[in-house]
Amino acid sequence: MRKKYNKNFLVGLYRTMMRIRICEESLVEPILRGEVKCPCHLYSGEEAIATGVCAALDESDYIFGSHRSHGHYLAKGCSMPELIAEIYGKETGCSKGRGGSMHLIAPEKGMLGAVPIVGGTISIALGAALASKIRKQKRVTVSFFGDGTTGEGVLYESLNFASLKKLPIIFACENNLYSTHLPIRECRLQNNIFKTGVPFGIPGDRVDGNDVLKVYESTKAAVEICKKGNGPVFIEFLTYRLRGHVGPDDNIHGMRTDIRPKEEIERWQKKDPIKRYERFLFKNKILVKQEVEMIRKEVEQEVNNSFAFALSSSYPKEMELTKYVFKE
Amino acid sequence: MSLKNRKLQYSLAINEALHQMMEIDESVFLIGQGVKSPWYVGNTARGLLERFGDERVIDTPVSENAITGAAVGAAIAGMRPIVVHPRMDFMMYAMDPIINESANWHYMFGGNSTVPVVIWSIINRGGEQAAQHSQALHTLCAHIPGLKVVMPATPYDVKGLMIAAIKDDNPVIYIDDRWLYNLEGDVPEEIYSVPIGKGIICKKGKDITLVSVSYMAIEAIKAAEYLKKEGIDVEVIDLRSVKPIDKELLFESVKKTGRLIIADCGWKTCGFAAEISAMVCENIFEYLKSPIARITLPDTPAPASFALEKVYYPKSNNIIAKIQEVLKWETK
Numbered sequence: 001m002r003k004k005y006n007k008n009f010l011v012g013l014y015r016t017m018m019r020i021r022i023c024e025e026s027l028v029e030p031i032l033r034g035e036v037k038c039p040c041h042l043y044s045g046e047e048a049i050a051t052g053v054c055a056a057l058d059e060s061d062y063i064f065g066s067h068r069s070h071g072h073y074l075a076k077g078c079s080m081p082e083l084i085a086e087i088y089g090k091e092t093g094c095s096k097g098r099g100g101s102m103h104l105i106a107p108e109k110g111m112l113g114a115v116p117i118v119g120g121t122i123s124i125a126l127g128a129a130l131a132s133k134i135r136k137q138k139r140v141t142v143s144f145f146g147d148g149t150t151g152e153g154v155l156y157e158s159l160n161f162a163s164l165k166k167l168p169i170i171f172a173c174e175n176n177l178y179s180t181h182l183p184i185r186e187c188r189l190q191n192n193i194f195k196t197g198v199p200f201g202i203p204g205d206r207v208d209g210n211d212v213l214k215v216y217e218s219t220k221a222a223v224e225i226c227k228k229g230n231g232p233v234f235i236e237f238l239t240y241r242l243r244g245h246v247g248p249d250d251n252i253h254g255m256r257t258d259i260r261p262k263e264e265i266e267r268w269q270k271k272d273p274i275k276r277y278e279r280f281l282f283k284n285k286i287l288v289k290q291e292v293e294m295i296r297k298e299v300e301q302e303v304n305n306s307f308a309f310a311l312s313s314s315y316p317k318e319m320e321l322t323k324y325v326f327k328e
Numbered sequence: 329m330s331l332k333n334r335k336l337q338y339s340l341a342i343n344e345a346l347h348q349m350m351e352i353d354e355s356v357f358l359i360g361q362g363v364k365s366p367w368y369v370g371n372t373a374r375g376l377l378e379r380f381g382d383e384r385v386i387d388t389p390v391s392e393n394a395i396t397g398a399a400v401g402a403a404i405a406g407m408r409p410i411v412v413h414p415r416m417d418f419m420m421y422a423m424d425p426i427i428n429e430s431a432n433w434h435y436m437f438g439g440n441s442t443v444p445v446v447i448w449s450i451i452n453r454g455g456e457q458a459a460q461h462s463q464a465l466h467t468l469c470a471h472i473p474g475l476k477v478v479m480p481a482t483p484y485d486v487k488g489l490m491i492a493a494i495k496d497d498n499p500v501i502y503i504d505d506r507w508l509y510n511l512e513g514d515v516p517e518e519i520y521s522v523p524i525g526k527g528i529i530c531k532k533g534k535d536i537t538l539v540s541v542s543y544m545a546i547e548a549i550k551a552a553e554y555l556k557k558e559g560i561d562v563e564v565i566d567l568r569s570v571k572p573i574d575k576e577l578l579f580e581s582v583k584k585t586g587r588l589i590i591a592d593c594g595w596k597t598c599g600f601a602a603e604i605s606a607m608v609c610e611n612i613f614e615y616l617k618s619p620i621a622r623i624t625l626p627d628t629p630a631p632a633s634f635a636l637e638k639v640y641y642p643k644s645n646n647i648i649a650k651i652q653e654v655l656k657w658e659t660k
C-alpha cells in the first residue's frame with residue numbers, strides 16, 4: 001500500500017525515531033545516578049510525532065517547542081552531541097550550557113527555540129509565521145505543544161490572530177493524555193482538542209500520533225495548505241509518554257510517583273510507535289531484521305559519541321556567567 | 329494549647345495553617361496547579377482535599393491567568409481564596425489580574441470593594457532548571473501600590489504569615505522558597521498571626537546590620553554565626569515582609585550599628601536591596617559610618633549549568649566576604 005514512498009524515506013523515518021528513542025533512553029541511567037541534574041522530560045513513546053511532522057518540513061521551515069522537545073530538536077536535524085552537551089550543562093551545548101534540557105535551539109536548522117513555560121512559544125511561533133508572511137517567504141512554522149497547554153489563553157489569542165492574518169502556522173498538539181499529574185479528563189470536559197481551531201475558522205485534524213506515516217501525511221497536507229496561503233492548520237496527535245512527566249518515572253525525592261494506572265501504561269507499551277513501524281517495515285519487506293540491527297548499532301554509536309563529546313567538553317567558565325545577557 | 333518546642337517542617341507548617349483556616353472560615357478555599365499532585369505543592373496541601381472536598385480544594389488545568397482572575401473575582405464576591413502557583417515564573421501569565429485588577433481595585437472604586445485574596449507563589453531555584461523555573465520576582469510585585477508582599481523564612485513565620493495573609497482584606501502576594509521546605513522549627517499548634525509589615529531581629533549585634541528576607545535570612549544567620557567567631561557582632565534582621573517594609577526596626581538597628589548590608593534573593597538593579605538602601609539613605613544618612621553593601625543575584629538570568637549556578641546564587645560566604653570588606657572601609 002505505501003508504495004508511494006521510496007525505501008530511503010521510509011528507513012529515514014525509522015532511523016530518526018530510533019535516534020530519539022535510544023538517545024532518550026540513554027539518559028535514564030545518568031538521571032537516576034544524579035549525573036544529569038537538569039530536569040529532563042523524556043519523549044519516549046512520542047517519537048512518531050516529531051519524526052513525521054519534521055519529515056514533512058524543509059530545513060528552512062521553522063519549529064518551536066516546549067519543555068519536552070528533545071525529539072523535536074533531533075527530528076529537525078539538529079546536533080545530538082550538542083543536545084547531550086546541553087543536558088550536561090557544557091559550554092559546547094546548543095545553548096552553551098545556559099539553558100539545559102528545556103532550552104533547545106538550532107536556528108540554522110529552523111529550530112528557533114524550546115522553552116518550558118507552558119504555551120510560552122505559541123505566540124512566538126505566531127510571530128515567526130507573521131515574519132514569513134511579511135517577507136513573502138514560502139515557509140511554514142510549526143508550534144509544538146501538549147494537550148495540557150490547551151488550558152492556556154494564549155493558544156486562543158494566537159489562533160484568532162493566525163486565522164485573521166492567514167498565517168502559515170501549524171498548531172501541533174501532542175495529546176499524551178496527561179498534564180503533569182492530571183489526566184486530560186480533569187483538564188477539559190470534551191475530548192475534542194482537534195476542533196479547537198474551528199470557532200476561529202481553522203480546520204482541525206485528529207491523527208494517530210503513534211503512526212509515523214499518518215503523522216507525516218497529515219502534516220504534509222497541512223504544509224501544502226499553509227504554503228498556498230490558506231493556513232493556519234490545527235492538528236491533534238494522539239499519543240502517550242512511556243516515561244514519567246519529568247525524568248524516567250517522576251522519581252522525585254526518592255518517591256516513585258508516576259500516578260498513571262499500570263494497565264494503561266502497559267496498553268500503550270503495546271502501541272509503541274517504533275515497534276509498530278518496525279512491524280510495518282518487515283511486513284512490506286522494506287527492512288529485514290539484520291538491517292534493523294545495523295541501524296540500531298549505528299544509532300547507538302552516534303549516541304555514544306554524543307555522550308563522549310558531552311563528557312569531554314568543558315563547563316562554562318565562571319567568569320562568563322554574564323555572557324549572553326546582552327548581545328555585545 | 330500550644331505545645332512548647334513542637335518542631336514542624338516548613339512545608340507542614342503551611343499545611344497546618346491551611347487546615348486550620350479552612351476549618352474556621354468557610355470562605356477560605358485553595359485553588360491552583362498541583363494541589364492534588366504527589367509533588368511539593370501536594371505536600372503543603374496534604375489532607376485538604378479529603379477533609380474539605382473538591383469544591384474548596386481545586387486542582388486546575390494550566391491556565392494561570394484565568395485561575396488567578398477567578399480567585400480575585402471570588403475575593404471580590406466575598407470569599408477568601410488562596411491561589412497557588414508552583415513556580416513564580418508561571419504566575420507571570422497572571423500579571424493582569426494581579427497588577428491591573430487586584431492591586432488597583434480597592435482604590436479605583438473608592439474603597440467600595442475589597443480583594444482579600446492570597447496569591448501564593450513558590451521560588452524554585454537551582455537544580456539546573458534555568459531561567460524560567462527559578463525567578464524570584466518579589467520586587468516586581470512590591471513595586472505595585474495596593475499589593476502586600478510577604479516572604480517567610482522560618483516554619484513559625486510561614487504559618488503565621490499565611491494566616492495573616494488569609495485574614496487580610498487586601499491582595500497579599502505570599503512567596504515561599506522551595507529551598508526552605510524541609511527546614512524544621514518551632515511552630516505553635518494554635519492559630520496565630522505574624523503581622524504583615526513587621527520584621528524580626530534574628531540575632532542581636534552591634535557592629536553591622538544585615539537585612540534579608542526569605543531564604544537569604546538563613547544564609548545571613550549562618551554568616552553571622554561564622555563572623556561571631558571572628559569577633560564581629562552582626563545584627564541579623566529578617567524583614568519577613570517585602571511590602572510594607574518594617575522601617576522602624578530597620579532604622580533602629582542601623583542607628584545602633586551605623587552599617588548596613590542587605591542580602592536579597594533577587595536581582596540587583598532596581599531591586600529590593602536598592603529600596604532598603606535608599607530608605608536608609610533618605611532617612612538616617614547621618615548615622616552611616618560606611619557605604620551600604622548589597623548581596624544579590626547578578627543581573628543575569630539563571631544559568632542551567634551547575635558550573636554557573638554555583639557562582640550565581642549567593643551564599644553565606646559571599647555575605648561574610650562583603651561584611652569583612654565593609655568593615656575594612658573605615659580604616660582606609
Ligand SMILES: Cc1ncc(C[n+]2csc(CCOP(=O)(O)OP(=O)(O)O)c2C)c(N)n1
Nearest residue numbers: 068116117118146147148149178179180418
Ligand atoms: C505557565 C506554566 N504553568 C505550569 C507549568 C508546569 N508544567 C510543566 S509541564 C506541564 C504540563 C504540560 O502538559 P502538556 O502541555 O500536555 O505537555 P506534556 O508534559 O504532557 O508533554 C506543566 C503544568 C509550566 N511549565 N508553565
